[in-house]
Amino acid sequence: MKRNSRLSLSLHTLCHMAGNPDRVRTSSDIAEHAGTNPVVVRRVLGKLRKAGLLTSEKGHAGGWRLARQPQDITLADVYLALDERMVATGDTTEVPACSVEHALHKQVSGVLEEIEENLVRKLGETSIAEVRGT
């Protein structure tokens, strides 16, 4: 894995879980399947848990489970849960030094915001369940 590995890992894992929703999976199981290690899995899936897409249980028979039905989880849900904006930078820190920079920034960030919304909208049209059925 390289770029967008968190998104890849998340989607991949969710799709597998959708195929057998009753099974509880440990971080180790998931890590082995995804070719990474358990800590990374917990790190990433922890974000999905906070977003209400997964549940996790400690202890002997613990592990990860879907918190919703597969058809009720869209690709956009996952994308937003990870809080990684691919397009829009959200550079609120950038202070435009000159007027050209100001006009430019306004122009470009407007386009990027639009694209970002479009991206989320499109991802929202597909559920985890649908991906499996593809």
Added chain:
Amino acid sequence: MKRNSRLSLSLHTLCHMAGNPDRVRTSSDIAEHAGTNPVVVRRVLGKLRKAGLLTSEKGHAGGWRLARQPQDITLADVYLALDERMVATGDTTEVPACSVEHALHKQVSGVLEEIEENLVRKLGETSIAEVRGT
């Protein structure tokens, strides 16, 4: 500057050049204005030169100049010249290990390609000249 610094630098520089197209600018001038250094400027603007957006001349009175009229250079031209796809990963190397991964990759990359095209199309609607006038 942080993320997308190459794109920022390029657009910023082009916009300034559009304001006074006859003036030749050295890498040092540009670097000073942009808060970076000449080598970085030459690195980035070199890509724009290869794409036919700028010309550069060596020697005593050398420097950088627009290769086209400002109204004939769009934001998309610059974006494509830099060869940085923000959205589409183009992971041709990724070999899907399991069927779920395969379906998933196909699904997601389809959406991302669509978004990428949309991005370029939108950027293509604005020229450098227009940004200055904004």
Added chain:
DNA sequence: ACTAATGCAACCGCAAAGGTTACGTAAAAG
């Protein structure tokens, strides 16, 4: 010749992200 510019290669340093180890906590099994 001398100067001033690009072109380019090589290296440094910083920051982001995944990988790894370690330890605390919780829950089931015995």
Added chain:
DNA sequence: CTTTTACGTAACCTTTGCGGTTGCATTAGT
């Protein structure tokens, strides 16, 4: 009650990407 098994999290290492920097060759005016 102890052991086992799992998550949660912090700390650190390693890799990678990128801007910054230096150095040098090349080229074009003066």
